[in-house]
Each structure stands twice: as C-alpha cells, then as structure tokens.
Amino acid sequence: MKTLLTIAWRNIWRHPARSGVLIAAVVAGLWAGVVTVGVLNGMMDQRLNNLIESELTHIQVHHPEFLDEGYSRLFIEKVDEIAAFLKQDERVKAFTKRTITDGMLQSPVKTSGVRIRGIDSESETRTTNFHTNMMEGEYLDSSIPNAVIIGRTMANEHNMELGHRVVLTFEDVSNQLTSSAFNIVGIFESAGTDFDRRNVFVRSSDISSILYDKAVFHEIAIMLHDEPFAQSLAADINQNFSGITAQTWRELSPELNLIVEFGEVMLYLIMLIIMAALAFGILNTMLMALFERMREIGMLISIGMSRTRVFLMIMLEAIVLTLTGAAAGILLAIFSIRYLSSAGVNLERFAAGIAELGWDHMIYPIMSTPEYVTVVIMVIVITLLASLYPAAKAIRINPLEAAKDS
Amino acid sequence: MIIVETKNLSKVYNPDTVPVHALRDVNITIEKGEFTSIVGPSGSGKTTLLNMLGGLDKPTSGEVMVNGEKITGMKDSRLIDFRLKNIGFVFQHYNLIPVFTARENVSFIMLLQNRDKNEMMKRTDALLEQVGLGDRKDARPKEMSGGQQQRVAVARALASEPKFILADEPTANLDSNSAMNLLDIMERMNREEGVTFIFSTHDQRVIDRARRVIKMVDGAIAEDTLISVEAANQ
Known part of the structure; x- marks a missing residue:
C-alpha cells in the first residue's frame, strides 16, 4: 500500500x-x-x-382555542397552578406570563392593526432577551401609568416619538370594544421590521385591568435550560393540566x-x-x-x-x-x-x-x-x-x- | 532442462473477417541457459511468438508450457501472478516507471513479490552494480540515456529471479555502443549465472551474439540453428 x-x-x-x-x-x-x-x-x-430567545421561547401554553380565535376571553384559567408546576421543574430556566389581545393603534397620523402584548418586564427579562432590542426610552419598568413601547418602524410610520400618546382599542373578555390612551415610553428595533410594525408592548397589569376585573393571562412562555427537553415538558404540562395546550416552538412556528x-x-x-x-x-x-x-x-x-x-x-x-x-x-x-x-x-x-x-x-x-x-x-x-x-x-x-x- | 515449450502454436487475427495467420503450428523448446534470438522480417510473427511465450497474448490453438506448467487457458489473475514469479520482460521502449528512480524501478517488482525489504535492497544494489549503474541508483529515467534505461530494465527483469527473460527488440532504440554494452551485460548474465534469454530481434548485432537463432517466415519456423559458443564468440 x-x-x-x-x-x-x-x-x-x-x-x-x-x-x-x-x-x-x-x-x-x-x-x-x-x-x-x-x-x-x-x-x-x-x-x-x-x-x-427574544419572543417565542421553547414552549408556550395557551387556551386551546386562543391561537386560532384570538379572543380575549380565551385566557388560561389555571395560571397559578401551572406557574407552581413550572417553578419546581428543573428543566425550566425561566417563564413569563403574557396578556395578549389584538386591537387598533390610533395616532394623529393614522390607525394601524396591532397585537398588544401585556408583559411583566421583570419576568420577561429573565425569560427572553427582547429588552436588548430597546433603542430609546425604558422597558416598561418605570411607574408611568399606561406605558407602551412601540417598534421603530411603527414610530416612523406614525411620526411618533417618546412622550407621545396613542390610543389602543380592543375587545375585553365580554367582547365589548374598549379604548384607552397609552404613553410611549420606549422604542424598540428587533431584527424584523414587520414584527416592529405589528406589535406593541404594555404592562400586563395595565391591559389586564381593562380586559377583566382580575388578572388574565393568555400565554405562558417557557425557556428551558436545554431545548431537546421541550417535547417532554410540553407533554408533561398537557398531561397534568386540562383546558390548556402546551406547544413547543416547532409546533408554534412550523415555518421556523x-x-x-x-x-x-x-x-x-x-x-x-x-x-x-x-x-x-x-x-x-x-x-x-x-x-x-x-x-x-x-x-x-x-x-x-x-x-x-x-x-x-x-x-x-x-x-x-x-x-x-x-x-x-x-x-x-x-x-x-x-x-x-x-x-x-x-x-x-x-x-x-x-x-x-x-x-x-x-x-x-x-x-x-x-x-x-x-x-x-x-x-x-x-x-x-x-x-x-x-x-x-x-x-x-x-x-x-x-x-x-x- | 526444458524451460519453455510450445505445441502446435497458432495465432490467427481477425478470423471472421480478413484472417491473418501470425503463427502457424509453431513447435519449439527452449532449454535452461539458452541465449536465443528469434529473427525474421517484419510481420514474420516473432513478436507474436514472444508475446505467447510470455503469456501476454492468447493463441488461437496450441499450447505453451513454461517450466512444465501449461499457461494457455490459465485464468488471467493466475497468469499475472505466474508472470511475476517466472518471466522477466525487457521492452523495446524500456518502459520504466518515470516517477521512480533506477533503484525503485528495480525493487518495485520485488515489492510485488512481497520480498523482505533488506534482501530486496541488497539485490537491487547488486543488480544495478552488475549492469554498471551503481552510481546512477537515484537517477530517474528522464535523467538517463536510452542505454542506461535499458540496463535498468534488464536489472528489473532479473530482479524477480525469473525462469527466463523475454526481450522484445531490446537494442532497437539504442546506439551502437549502448547496444554492445547491453549485449555484453546480458551475455555475461547468461554465461555466469545461467540466465535464459529469448530475444526477438532483427538487429544483426544481437543475432551475432546468439547461440541459437530461430528464423521465422510467415508465422512459421523456417530455420532453427544452434551455434557453438566458440562460433558465437568469434
């Protein structure tokens, strides 16, 4: 050889x-x-x-019909029990609860359809890195009432900047239209301009109090230590709790x-x-x-x-x-x-x-x-x-x- | 002792179209230690006969026995192995491996025989000394003259310790001095070590040195002449 x-x-x-x-x-x-x-x-x-890492997370829990229907009334009933379950599971790195509703954003310039995302900035920061997208202002962590952060694309299209006010209109849990004014406290710029155009962030407590007479959450976003455990944890959640659906990112975002x-x-x-x-x-x-x-x-x-x-x-x-x-x-x-x-x-x-x-x-x-x-x-x-x-x-x-x- | 024997050896090219009878019922025996020339004009069949004796070509009919073993009809892979162990070849165009040195060209055939490395190197050096190329061991073919290349080819043919060596027009591409020098070497090997040489040639210098001359005409043996050692040396 x-x-x-x-x-x-x-x-x-x-x-x-x-x-x-x-x-x-x-x-x-x-x-x-x-x-x-x-x-x-x-x-x-x-x-x-x-x-x-910035939004989707490894697993999300919703009301079984929420993703298809999108109504505010389709919130998660057993949020506290699920949160307690997640806290003691070693696979879970962090999780956050979100209040989500679709609505309209009105500015003096125009009106746009938006997804209003109610978050708790503290747990959201532990769970995702969306806060790194903040370009101006703050990440909903001051005491300014009815604060909202909007995307750079939307700010440009509506000719708005920090301190301006916008009106958000959406349906409450009883399907009644309701509106409230929000103060722009921050501007973010994520990797996708389309996301920036269609999403605004408010405090979960602010939006929840308008939607219903108690705190309501439509989404629990869970980040794991290791992604391969996503399938097994989602199955465990589904097995332990009724009236909800836990899905992995692969199921939530087939295009991804x-x-x-x-x-x-x-x-x-x-x-x-x-x-x-x-x-x-x-x-x-x-x-x-x-x-x-x-x-x-x-x-x-x-x-x-x-x-x-x-x-x-x-x-x-x-x-x-x-x-x-x-x-x-x-x-x-x-x-x-x-x-x-x-x-x-x-x-x-x-x-x-x-x-x-x-x-x-x-x-x-x-x-x-x-x-x-x-x-x-x-x-x-x-x-x-x-x-x-x-x-x-x-x-x-x-x-x-x-x-x-x- | 008979080394090579043919029985009614015939070769017909293009038997179905325009048949060419290259060999017609050739019967010869070559004894150990012979120094034989097969001569004849172009197209007389001498190269075809040499190819048959070396197992490079298959006869249409008849058989070739080498050292008592019938090589006609032998399976190709066995025939290749048989050639490796029994037959040495010297080609008109030297056919050395151009990327190898003289030493590597000579030792290569022993590598194919899976010989011991030390023994192989000793034998290689000794053979190159014998053919007068002790100082050209590391030269590659393109760095050597035609005569030197052919001497390496002779050393290579001897390296495998074959029963006999077939040399097809070995001097055809050599100048007179190189040709005489090569013939001296081959004659000495034959005389001193009993190596059997069979040449096909129409070079008179080779014919003059041969001790047996087989003349071929139209694929058949026309003359088979034994020449005494004294006569050959004169």
Whole structure:
C-alpha cells in the first residue's frame, strides 16, 4: 500500500500544472461551499435564536382555542397552578406570563392593526432577551401609568416619538370594544421590521385591568435550560393540566422548524452541486492521466502487477489528488469561518430587505464538527465514485499495450 | 532442462473477417541457459511468438508450457501472478516507471513479490552494480540515456529471479555502443549465472551474439540453428 501511495503521490506531480488546477478547483470549491453553508447556518441559527430567545421561547401554553380565535376571553384559567408546576421543574430556566389581545393603534397620523402584548418586564427579562432590542426610552419598568413601547418602524410610520400618546382599542373578555390612551415610553428595533410594525408592548397589569376585573393571562412562555427537553415538558404540562395546550416552538412556528430542516438540507444541496462539478474534474483528470499511461499500465500488468493493485493505484491517485485539495480547502474554510464567526459578515448593503424578512444584517457563520466530517465524507465518496470509471478502464488495459510504439 | 515449450502454436487475427495467420503450428523448446534470438522480417510473427511465450497474448490453438506448467487457458489473475514469479520482460521502449528512480524501478517488482525489504535492497544494489549503474541508483529515467534505461530494465527483469527473460527488440532504440554494452551485460548474465534469454530481434548485432537463432517466415519456423559458443564468440 505504501508503494502504491508513493506511486500515486508522484504520479500526481507528473503534470504539476494539470494537478495544480484540479487541486485549486477543489480548494476553491470546498472553501466557497463550506463558507456559504456556514453563512446560511449562521443566518438560520441567528433567526432561530432571535425568535426563540427574544419572543417565542421553547414552549408556550395557551387556551386551546386562543391561537386560532384570538379572543380575549380565551385566557388560561389555571395560571397559578401551572406557574407552581413550572417553578419546581428543573428543566425550566425561566417563564413569563403574557396578556395578549389584538386591537387598533390610533395616532394623529393614522390607525394601524396591532397585537398588544401585556408583559411583566421583570419576568420577561429573565425569560427572553427582547429588552436588548430597546433603542430609546425604558422597558416598561418605570411607574408611568399606561406605558407602551412601540417598534421603530411603527414610530416612523406614525411620526411618533417618546412622550407621545396613542390610543389602543380592543375587545375585553365580554367582547365589548374598549379604548384607552397609552404613553410611549420606549422604542424598540428587533431584527424584523414587520414584527416592529405589528406589535406593541404594555404592562400586563395595565391591559389586564381593562380586559377583566382580575388578572388574565393568555400565554405562558417557557425557556428551558436545554431545548431537546421541550417535547417532554410540553407533554408533561398537557398531561397534568386540562383546558390548556402546551406547544413547543416547532409546533408554534412550523415555518421556523422548516428553516431548521431546510438548513440541514442546504448543506447537502450546496455541497452536492459543488461535488458534482468536482466529480467531472476528477474524471477528466484521471482519464487524461490514464490515456497517457496506457503503455506504462500495460507494462505493470505484464511484469506481474495484479489488476486489483492497478485498480487501487488509480483510485488512490484520485483520492490523494482530491484529498490534498480537500484538506487545503477545508483548512482554509475552517480559518475563514473562525475569523468570520467573530468578525461577522456584514450584509448592511442589503439590510433593509433582509430586515423585512426578519434576518440580522450581521451574519456570524457557524459550522459544526459533524458538518465538516460530513463534507469530508462527501468528498471521499464523490472521489471514489468519480475514479471508479478510470480505475475500471485501467484494469481492462491489455498487457500488450506495453509493447506498442506509442 | 526444458524451460519453455510450445505445441502446435497458432495465432490467427481477425478470423471472421480478413484472417491473418501470425503463427502457424509453431513447435519449439527452449532449454535452461539458452541465449536465443528469434529473427525474421517484419510481420514474420516473432513478436507474436514472444508475446505467447510470455503469456501476454492468447493463441488461437496450441499450447505453451513454461517450466512444465501449461499457461494457455490459465485464468488471467493466475497468469499475472505466474508472470511475476517466472518471466522477466525487457521492452523495446524500456518502459520504466518515470516517477521512480533506477533503484525503485528495480525493487518495485520485488515489492510485488512481497520480498523482505533488506534482501530486496541488497539485490537491487547488486543488480544495478552488475549492469554498471551503481552510481546512477537515484537517477530517474528522464535523467538517463536510452542505454542506461535499458540496463535498468534488464536489472528489473532479473530482479524477480525469473525462469527466463523475454526481450522484445531490446537494442532497437539504442546506439551502437549502448547496444554492445547491453549485449555484453546480458551475455555475461547468461554465461555466469545461467540466465535464459529469448530475444526477438532483427538487429544483426544481437543475432551475432546468439547461440541459437530461430528464423521465422510467415508465422512459421523456417530455420532453427544452434551455434557453438566458440562460433558465437568469434
């Protein structure tokens, strides 16, 4: 095997330019592929974390009909019992209760449909990182009555700023329309402009007192220490309490789940496209090498080299050639991703469009070790497949080729 | 002791279209230690006969026995192994592995035989010394003259300790001095170590050194002449 490897390595450098071009193509292809996948991974991971950590959380509990109907009267009855259950469960990192209703926001400029989210800023801060999106003002933690925080997009559209007043109109639990004036105490800017346009935050106690004569909550948002426990905890909550539905983020946001699954497929898709191009490069190079060495291979078979060894020699040559480029390409990609994961890829030029879709404009690429291993395995498999034909052709060479003139 | 024997060996190319009779009922025996030239004009069948003796080509009919073993009809993989252990080849175009040094080219065949590494290196160095290339061990083929390359090829053929060596037009691409030098080496190997050589050639310098000349015409043996050692040396 050592000798075959030696032959393979030296044969590669018989035509340094030709092998160099293929190696450069492998390096460039793998580097581009891995970095692209890393950027996509980063985008998806950030999108996922943004949504889960800033608002969605791992599990949400609602009245079974609340998400479909959206009526204020569909609040959670056994909030205190559920809260007590969650407090003693070790899987739970933090949780917060929210009062939610849909309504209208009126300003002197215009009227917009909004989701009014009543939160407790203290428990919300323990559970989510939405407070990090605050750009101006405060996060509902002062004593200003009927405080509201609105998104930057909405503030711009309504020409409003801190200290301005808006009127929120919504249905109470008995389906009666009710209105109240709220003071803008803060302006936030999340990753998605659409979210900023459609959501306002008020104190849960403020909105709850208007909705009903006691505190009502429509949502309990739960953050876990480890995401994989989401399914089991949601099942436990559903088993222990009636009249509610606990759902994981995957069930609550199927499009987010789709993004995660799509991200996993993307790795294979992008790499497969690159590998397909690579396969033709390997095939072409190996066939050229083979046609040039018909007489030499004929000689090897004549003097007693078995066809199995000839087959291995050609396969090894392709593998050594490709893996040389693959090793360099992946090393380059590792360094690039390591650098970019801290420096970030700045897509500011496309920030407006990206923000509409809810993505950050600074992307921090990530690639996991298993993904690198997958890429290496794909390279090896593709190389083996691409070199099968030249190797199969080599073992069919007639030893009489050795005696031919050219 | 008979090393090679053919019985009614025939080869017909294109039997279904335009048949070409390359060999017609060739019956020869080669004894151990012979220094034999197969001669004849182009197309007379000498290379075809050599290929049959080496198991590189299959006859249409008849058989080839090497060291008492019938190689015609032998399975390809077994035949390759048989060649590795029993037959040495020297080609007209040297056919060295270009990416290997002289030493690696010679030792390669012993690697295929899975020989002990120390023994292999000793034998390689000794053979290169014998062919006068002791100081060119680390040279690659492109760094050597044609004559030197062919001497490496002879060393390679001897390395596997074959029963006999087949040399197809070994001097055809060599200048006169290189050719004479190569023939000296092969003759010495034959004389001192009893190595059996079978050449196909139409080079008179080779024919003059042979101790048996088999002349072929139209695929058949026209003459088979034994020459005394004294006559060959004159």
